[in-house]
Amino acid sequence: MxxxxxxxxxxxxxxxxxxxxxxxxxxxxxxxxxxxxxxxxxxxxxxxxxWMRVWQIVGRAEDLPKPGDWKKCDIQDQSFVIVRGKDDKLRGFVNACRHRGNALCINETGNARRGFLCQYHLWSYDLEGNLRGVLREDLAGQIDKSENSLYEVPVDTFAGFIFLNPNPQAGPLREYLGExxxxxxxxxxxxxxxxxxxxxxxxxxxxxxxxxxxxxxxxxxxxxxxxxxxxxxxxxxxxxxxxxxxxxxxxxxxxxxxxxxxxxxxxxxxxxxxxxxxxxxxxxxxxxxxxxxxxxxxxxxxxxxxxxxxxxxxxxxxxxxxxxxxxxxxxxxxxxxxxxxxxxxxxxxxxxxxxxxxxxxxxxxxxxxxxxxxxxxxxxxxxxxxxxxxxxxxxxxxxxxxxxxxxxxxxxxxxxxxxxxxxxxxxxxxxxxxxxxxxxxxxxxxxxxxxxxxx
The missing domain is CATH 3.90.380.10 (Naphthalene 1,2-dioxygenase Alpha Subunit; Chain A, domain 1)
Known part of the structure; x- marks a missing residue:
């Protein structure tokens, strides 16, 4: 039956x-x-x-209700930041500035409505991870902004939970969980x-x-x-x-x-x-x-x-x-x-x-x-x-x-x-x-x- x-x-x-x-x-x-x-x-x-290959729950979608809301999540010695974009989409990034690797987010949560600013040398990124600003850009030399976006990691949601996979080549969450x-x-x-x-x-x-x-x-x-x-x-x-x-x-x-x-x-x-x-x-x-x-x-x-x-x-x-x-x-x-x-x-x-x-x-x-x-x-x-x-x-x-x-x-x-x-x-x-x-x-x-x- x-x-x-x-x-x-x-x-x-x-x-x-x-x-x-x-x-x-x-x-x-x-x-x-x-x-x-x-x-x-x-x-x-x-x-x-x-741990570096599978989807893992790192929070609740309700934790990040507004554009710019972000949370840091650590998986063993790896650090990531998840942020809600202006398009309401959740994205995940490696928590490191592309300049010299400084951690962008030290606190557990916050809001970056205007994007992320590295406190070390003031490089800035938008909520989509794109490099937007370089200190004294006219003197910076051969810096291609399009090649220095934050490293993105797969993020998705199910049942109100936020899932992250450290593997950038990960298959879809729905496939991992199963129909x-x-x-x-x-x-x-x-x-x-x-x-x-x-x-x-x-x-x-x-x-x-x-x-x-x-x-x-x-x-x-x-x-x-x-x-x-x-x-x-x-x-x-x-x-x-x-x-x-x-x-x-x-x-x-x-x-x-x-x-x-x-x-x-x-x-x-x-x-x-x-x-x-x-x-x-x-x-x-x-x-x-x-x-x-x-x-x-x-x-x-x-x-x-x-x-x-x-x-x-x-x-x-x-x-x-x-x-x-x-x-x-x-x-x-x-x-x-x-x-x-x-x-x-x-x-x-x-x-x-x-x-x-x-x-x-x-x-x-x-x-x-x-x-x-x-x-x-x-x-x-x-x-x-x-x-x-x-x-x-x-x-x-x-x-x-x-x-x-x-x-x-x-x-x-x-x-x-x-x-x-x-x-x-x-x-x-x-x-x-x-x-x-x-x-x-x-x-x-x-x-x-x-x-x-x-x-």
Whole structure:
């Protein structure tokens, strides 16, 4: 039966999603060498094979609303600047003056409505990167302005995110992500989401430790026991799709076999871990009320579940706010789909909100450190976006910023794993089948590393 909406891929009858039983042994390598987390030599090869060749998310289009708005973005030791032109187009340039290489932009953001001016020798460039002015041009000698424009790098957008590729010969972003990724994500309208949390800090683990941590639910019992009240981690109900570079996985938000009251209690506790659900809880309580007895206990008749009422409440609230969720299924009202966009982007997304983790190698080159970036986004009416928009936070003192509960638990756990990975006798990790998304992710790494070794 063909899917009628992109979200229908979760229906086992659609023939699109996979269950664990559909992933045959040998599909992916389940043994991962540990030197890729600790070796400086491997990290250097990664730089050339992956980071200098692939599309990476470097911000949100809403960060640069006006002509001349720019932001600096660094990818390892390479620096770039992205600017919105007078034609409203976003462009990316190497952050270096063509005269003697001085960095044009030192701050993180700014506005260059009249263009960029190098503070060293006052060469100037317009928003399209063209060299416009040279100090004492009549005495400068053989300077061909047309040959000294800023070096441009590919920039594009999808779902409101700005992507940059350091490789000037990169293929189109749409080709890199794939048509299926576009089709499955576009109904969420993430391009209209507003940034409500934006935190970046250095953390003592390899960037792949961060990615691995968010690519499986196998650790929930050990690290996030509070989630067991609302998240069904029965691997038999999880669904997957694997693409050339990327993947998506879903575990339904429900507790199998739990009574009605336990289901309701679990959903009422959701805002402690998923703050975006707070707006839905009042409507959810209204829908639950008819099923409460005089003693306050909840009992549901056949066909009614707390999960179903949460889905109904979510659709009611978002639609009542004038937001378009018409192309999303009921499952997408409640269930966080976990997306991995290679190389370093993990997102959980459900109707009305998404949470994003990215991780990048530390600029100092130490494979035992990385920069992680945590951000949350909400689908809000346009008149409320400015009130909820969060400013970026850069954490300078480790441990000084407190994340919401589940994220804080991961924050504490990841450096602990890195310490273990540094032991010389531990030469590999052994994955279980529930960690198949990690295995797929590392298969993409292996492919990029092998291709680079051939070239």
């Amino acid at each position: 063909p899917a009628t909406r992109p979200g229908d891929w979760l229906d086992p009858d659609s023939g699109l999603g996979l269950g664990l039983e559909d992933v045959q042994p040998g599909t992916f390598n389940m043994t991962i060498p540990t030197d890729r987390y600790t070796s400086r030599e491997y990290a250097q090869r990664e730089r050339e094979a992956i 299926e990724v576009y089709r499955l994500l576009e109904p969420y309208h993430i391009d209209q989401f507003t940034t409500v949390m934006d935190v970046k800090e250095a953390i003592d683990c390899n960037w792949k430790v961060v990615m691995d941590a968010f690519e499986e639910g196998y650790h929930i019992n050990g690290i996030h026991p509070q989630l067991l009240a609302v998240l069904n981690i029965n691997p038999k109900t999880a669904r997957y799709q694997f693409f050339e570079r990327h993947s998506v996985a879903v575990a339904p938000f429900e507790v199998q076999g739990a009574g009605a009251q336990k289901q309701v209690d679990g959903i009422m506790a959701l805002p402690e871990t998923f703050p975006g659900t707070a707006a839905v809880i009042p409507r959810f309580q209204e829908l639950v009320a008819p099923y409460q007895g005089k003693d306050g206990e909840v009992e549901f008749p056949d066909g009614v579940t707390a999960r179903g009422l949460l889905q109904e409440a979510t659709r009611d609230v978002l639609t009542g706010m004038g937001l378009d969720v018409s192309e999303l299924t009921d499952n997408q009202m409640s269930d966080n789909q976990g997306w991995v966009l290679f190389p370093n982007y993990f997102m959980t997304v459900r109707a009305g909100e998404c949470h994003v983790i990215t991780a990048a190698p530390h600029p100092d080159g130490d494979p035992n450190r990385c920069i992680w970036h945590v951000a949350s986004y909400m689908y809000l009416p346009s008149e409320h976006r400015d009130a909820f928009r969060a400013d970026p936070i850069v954490v300078e003192e480790p441990g000084s910023y407190k994340y919401f509960e589940a994220l804080q638990q991961d924050y504490v756990q990841m450096p602990r794993q890195q310490r273990g990975l540094r032991n010389d006798r531990l030469d590999h990790m052994s994955l279980v089948k529930e960690e198949v998304v990690i295995a797929h992710f590392h298969s993409v790494i292996d492919r990029y590393m092998a291709d680079a070794a051939k070239s």
